[in-house]
Amino acid sequence: MIKLFNTLTNTKEDFKPLKNNEVKMYVCGVTVYDYCHIGHARAAVVFDTIRRYFIYKNYNVTFVKNFTDIDDKIIKKANQEGVTWQEISKKYINEHNKDMTSLNVLAPDFAPKATEFIDEMINICKILIEKDYAYEIDGDVFFSVKKFNDYGKLSHRHLEELLAGARVEINEKKEYELDFALWKKSKANEPAFDSPWGLGRPGWHIECSAMSAKLLGLPFDIHGGGKDLIFPHHENEIAQTEAAFEKPLANYWIHNGFVNIDKEKMSKSSGNFYTIKEVINEFSPEVLRLFLLSSHYLNPLDFSLENLMEFEKSVEKFYLLLDRINDYKASTKKSTDKTEYKSIYENFIAEFEKALDDNFNTPVALSAVFELIKETNKFLDQKIDNNTFIAFKSDFFNTVKIIRDVLGIYYKKPEEWFKENLSIPEDKLMELIEKRNMARKNKNFAEADEIRLALLKQGIELHDTFYGTKYTTHRIHKNL
RNA sequence: GGCGACGUGGCCGAGUGGUUAGGCAGCGGUCUGCAAAACCGCGUAUCCCGGUUCAAUUCCGGGCGUCGCCUCCA
Numbered sequence: 001m002i003k004l005f006n007t008l009t010n011t012k013e014d015f016k017p018l019k020n021n022e023v024k025m026y027v028c029g030v031t032v033y034d035y036c037h038i039g040h041a042r043a044a045v046v047f048d049t050i051r052r053y054f055i056y057k058n059y060n061v062t063f064v065k066n067f068t069d070i071d072d073k074i075i076k077k078a079n080q081e082g083v084t085w086q087e088i089s090k091k092y093i094n095e096h097n098k099d100m101t102s103l104n105v106l107a108p109d110f111a112p113k114a115t116e117f118i119d120e121m122i123n124i125c126k127i128l129i130e131k132d133y134a135y136e137i138d139g140d141v142f143f144s145v146k147k148f149n150d151y152g153k154l155s156h157r158h159l160e161e162l163l164a165g166a167r168v169e170i171n172e173k174k175e176y177e178l179d180f181a182l183w184k185k186s187k188a189n190e191p192a193f194d195s196p197w198g199l200g201r202p203g204w205h206i207e208c209s210a211m212s213a214k215l216l217g218l219p220f221d222i223h224g225g226g227k228d229l230i231f232p233h234h235e236n237e238i239a240q241t242e243a244a245f246e247k248p249l250a251n252y253w254i255h256n257g258f259v260n261i262d263k264e265k266m267s268k269s270s271g272n273f274y275t276i277k278e279v280i281n282e283f284s285p286e287v288l289r290l291f292l293l294s295s296h297y298l299n300p301l302d303f304s305l306e307n308l309m310e311f312e313k314s315v316e317k318f319y320l321l322l323d324r325i326n327d328y329k330a331s332t333k334k335s336t337d338k339t340e341y342k343s344i345y346e347n348f349i350a351e352f353e354k355a356l357d358d359n360f361n362t363p364v365a366l367s368a369v370f371e372l373i374k375e376t377n378k379f380l381d382q383k384i385d386n387n388t389f390i391a392f393k394s395d396f397f398n399t400v401k402i403i404r405d406v407l408g409i410y411y412k413k414p415e416e417w418f419k420e421n422l423s424i425p426e427d428k429l430m431e432l433i434e435k436r437n438m439a440r441k442n443k444n445f446a447e448a449d450e451i452r453l454a455l456l457k458q459g460i461e462l463h464d465t466f467y468g469t470k471y472t473t474h475r476i477h478k479n480l
Numbered sequence: 481g482g483c484g485a486c487g488u489g490g491c492c493g494a495g496u497g498g499u500u501a502g503g504c505a506g507c508g509g510u511c512u513g514c515a516a517a518a519c520c521g522c523g524u525a526u527c528c529c530g531g532u533u534c535a536a537u538u539c540c541g542g543g544c545g546u547c548g549c550c551u552c553c554a
Contacts, residue, residue: 030554043554073552157483157550164482165550204552226554233553256554257485263546267553294503295493299486300547307492310504317503320517355494363494367502377518445513452515463516472517 002357007253023059026212028225031068032092033077036099037273039259039266043226045289046256046297048105053356056406064215065108067093070115085191099276102285104408110215114207118193121202121210124244125182133243137173139185139198145178148239155231180236182206205236223250256297287312290409293362321373323414327467330389341379345395348372421473423458433469
């Protein structure tokens with residue numbers, strides 16, 4: 001039984017799908033006006049992992065993640081660059097998708113764009129006006145929060161509280177300060193869509209109401225996004241959808257914590273952010289993904305390049321083990337004193353699932369992974385006969401597949417990993433290894449050590465094993 | 481101002497009313513020409529003050545500190 005923390009009830013609950021073993025989930029995507037940063041990466045990786053875990057548990061998952069492709073910031077950027085808003089949104093959708101691919105985030109089943117659902121949004125506005133939940137003033141349509149009794153149920157706030165803290169907002173036409181726009185009249189030279197209220201464009205929240213209702217139906221199981229979306233975005237989405245359709249929007253609301261830099265929230269407006277591209281220029285995306293999973297998704301995650309180095313080593317450790325298995329020479333003699341690998345394998349599966357069942361506790365799941373690596377190394381330290389080794393490999397690669405499928409890491413071949421970090425041409429390296437081994441043979445250890453040290457400075461470590469000299473590599477982070 | 485979260489060993493990071501993850505770094509050892517890798521061993525933490533309890537890091541109250549939301553934001 002999967003338990004998850006539901007923002008709506010502020011408690012950890014058993015997950016019960018609405019229908020059999022189906023999970024329908026909608027996750028808020030990004031507004032496409034710039035490159036994605038690490039905060040976007042965290043949300044993407046968190047929900048991707050949740051999705052992957054449901055799939056692993058044999059649920060049939062329908063996963064929707066949208067793009068907000070029309071919005072003030074997109075228009076502003078388009079004006080700055082002297083291009084159309086479509087060119088901006090297209091470009092950054094494309095860049096977003098590249099980033100997601102590099103992070104090994106599975107493509108959503110649906111990746112709708114707001115502008116593809118204008119009719120549906122207009123329809124919701126019409127219904128809300130008809131039902132007297134919304135009103136039109138001079139081409140703008142606003143939602144009247146006072147009329148929706150449950151307003152505040154997600155963010156656990158009351159209108160008075162919200163008003164008390166509200167920064168002075170000079171809005172004009174609204175009947176009540178906290179009312180929000182469903183439809184915005186467009187100014188001259190702004191992108192515009194035809195509507196019963198004249199030319200305009202949708203407000204921010206309405207798109208998700210339209211797309212989720214159309215693509216998943218109401219209610220659906222899980223709605224997710226970053227914690228910063230709880231208010232007002234998701235609160236408003238609930239108000240619109242539930243007022244218009246008289247059905248609950250989603251049963252479970254999941255929100256991931258922020259990525260911090262020096263304890264402060266990473267955000268565009270504060271300027272303290274790293275883009276995904278900047279980071280994966282310095283570290284493998286796999287390292288970034290592992291790092292993002294290394295703390296619980298509800299908690300803040302402090303980002304630093306130094307922290308990434310730690311996880312770079314973790315990834316390396318795994319590939320070292322794979323490499324070891326590839327090279328392993330089973331003993332021709334019958335195994336002695338061998339422990340059963342079966343129990344290591346079964347223990348891992350149990351720990352791993354227990355962790356993820358409990359509100360997707362990826363740090364604990366990772367500790368099970370690290371234990372597995374250690375236990376496996378220990379197992380291989382014994383003398384293993386061929387039959388035992390073959391049986392072991394089968395169990396081991398089953399577990400690796402689970403880790404890959406669920407956590408989305410460790411999907412490379414070890415040689416790929418080590419080669420991608422190689423700082424000199426491989427044939428040159430082979431020459432040096434050859435040269436060093438000649439020196440070793442001649443007991444010229446000074447020369448041998450000199451070669452090894454020189455390579456080490458370039459991020460290449462040599463390991464003399466009984467089946468030959470192996471190399472491993474790690475990136476040199478000059479700028480850190 | 482209102483509401484909320486958090487404070488764990490050198491660092492990162494979980495769980496738990498009593499036997500107390502995991503990782504990184506460090507130290508000692510096995511191995512090695514020497515290393516590296518791997519393995520073994522060591523370190524033994526829960527902001528402060530009260531309270532409840534046979535027992536609290538875990539529950540309650542207070543304090544201090546950090547952060548978040550109330551504005552676009554993953």
